[in-house]
Amino acid sequence: MLDLLKKLFEQRRKKITVMLLDDSKPDEDNSYKVYPNELFGLILVMSLCFAAVVALIFMLTPLGGLLYSTDDAAMRAQILEVSEKAISLEDSLQQRDLQLREMKNIIRLSIDTTLAMDQRFDDFFNEVDPFQNNDFISFEQSGTFERLSQNEILFSNVSISAPDFPSKYPVQGTLTRRYLPEEEHYGLDIATKNNEPVINIADGSVFNSSWTINNGYVISIQHSGGVVTTYKHLSKLNKKEGDLVLKGDILGEIGNAGVLSTGPHLHFEIWRNGVPQNPEAYLIK
Structure with a gap:
């Protein structure tokens, strides 16, 4: 042929x-x-x-479906993958916007907040001489009560006195990651067990107490002198925005909270006048 x-x-x-x-x-x-x-x-x-x-x-005719079914399935899979990435990106952008708003509040340091007082602060604002009240109580240690002398009350003015540093670590545990600003890690990671209490390191007022997708429960404390402390990955909060807190108060409990968490730990940050600080310079074991 x-x-x-x-x-x-x-x-x-x-x-x-x-x-x-x-x-x-x-x-x-x-x-x-x-x-x-x-x-x-x-x-x-x-x-x-x-x-x-x-x-x-x-x-x-329907015979074309036999030829193009494989390509259509692959295309649908790619479309679903792109859609999932777009949704994840949108969630990340929303979370980033929330964090940026929080950072703006930190940098401004001019939030006009009506503080919610508890009974420990009543004597500061009573017309009666506060030093006549011998029942003023500090919660320096969880579950224990300590009577403060008149001189201790005099020098415990939360809104004026500078934070007392160095302070003890806010939680007992193992330091797993240090302050690395070049990697955008502006704090310390302290691994510990679930439900471990988180202790406030200095007198101040709560200006942020919220839940975030990435970091679980987050609480931020405004101290005098332009100092702000932030505690992330909590599973429970004991304080709300506007609360006045003393050094040693329990702010909440540790948990494996937030999508960025790989286990029970505390992420702890210190900022001064909007600039991140190395927390190890402010803490002592």
Whole structure:
């Protein structure tokens, strides 16, 4: 067959005679005059017509689904993947906006807050001399009560006195990651067990007490002198915005809270006038 096509191609510009011989009728002469170019053209036209008919069948009938089903499934999978990434990116942007708003509040340091007072601060604002009240109580240690002398009350003015540093670590545990500003890690990570109490390190007032997707419960304390402390990955909060807190107060409990948490730990930050500080310079074991 290939030899025949080769011969026809070589003689394509000539008129040739094709003879058909029937062995059962040797005397019968069946000869035809053909032009190879016209034969090749006819074959090409028939091939194109056949390809067009097949294409139309696949395009206009359910048979096309058999051909394109795999590609469609792959495309749908890619669309779903892109959609999930877009949703995750939107959540991340919303969380970033929330964090930026919190940072703006920290940097401004000019929040006009009506502080919620508890009974420990009543004597500061009574017309009666507060030093006549010997029942003033400090919660320096959880579950214990300590009577403060008149001099201790005099020098415990939360809104004026500078924070008392260095202070003890806010939670007992193991330091797993230090202050690394070049990696945008502006605090300390302290691994500990679940439900461990988180202790306030200095007198101040709560200006942020909220839940975030990345960091679980977060609480931030405004101290005098432009100092702000922030505690992240809490599973429970004991204080709310506007509360006045003393050094040693329990702010909440540790938990494995937030999508950025890889285990029960506290992320602790210290800022001064909007600039992150190395907490290790303010703490002592």
